[in-house]
Amino acid sequence: MSESVSGSHAGHELLIRPRRDDDVVPDVSTPWDAWPEEARPGEGPPPEAPSHLQRAVVVLAGTTVGTMSWHVVSYGPTMGSRAWNIGIALAEPYRGTGIGTTAQRTLAEHLLADCHRVEASTDVENLAEQRSLEKAGFVREGILRSAQHRADGRHHDLVVYSLTRGDLTGGAA
């Protein structure tokens, strides 16, 4: 990400800008990610960072409230078959006030200038993120079974959502 993406939330500027080494990022962790030391998966080397991983911070009215990331997923050999998969985590005090909805919609619209599909996946139990994506205009597509190994030691099903360029233009992609 070379430039910032800006939007507006509740009358304040919402900025999604590249994450810098000296950024002070609030704690955005959740119980989903609280691996006990002895249970942390230790088999083999950690997976490589996904292709074209981009890391950003979400800044609302000058305050860093969370993080976002996105990476390329490819559904075929052509450039046109590439999509962006996005993720977000807000610090606890900033959850539940619509910032996630605004940020995900703002980023998706920005990315759709350059591709045809933006997707996001979340735990089947993460109802807040599912609702937030739906409010942002994403369409629920289906379930990825046993896709994500989480801190409780189980492999969780994920729900996949997407927003396509056609969704923005009423079908004329």
Ligand SMILES: CC(C)(COP(=O)(O)OP(=O)(O)OC[C@H]1O[C@@H](n2cnc3c(N)ncnc32)[C@H](O)[C@@H]1OP(=O)(O)O)[C@@H](O)C(=O)NCCC(=O)NCCS
């Ligand atoms: C998930 C997250 C990004 C959503 O952003 P947000 O700004 O909190 O979401 P919004 O306020 O826009 O919307 C949340 C919606 O979920 C609803 N919701 C929240 N908790 C819920 C629950 N347990 N069950 C059902 N709905 C719930 C809210 O009521 C709201 O819907 P409404 O506006 O219709 O009332 C944010 O909560 C967050 O960072 N959570 C922790 C990290 C995380 O889970 N990231 C996503 C990982 S895939």
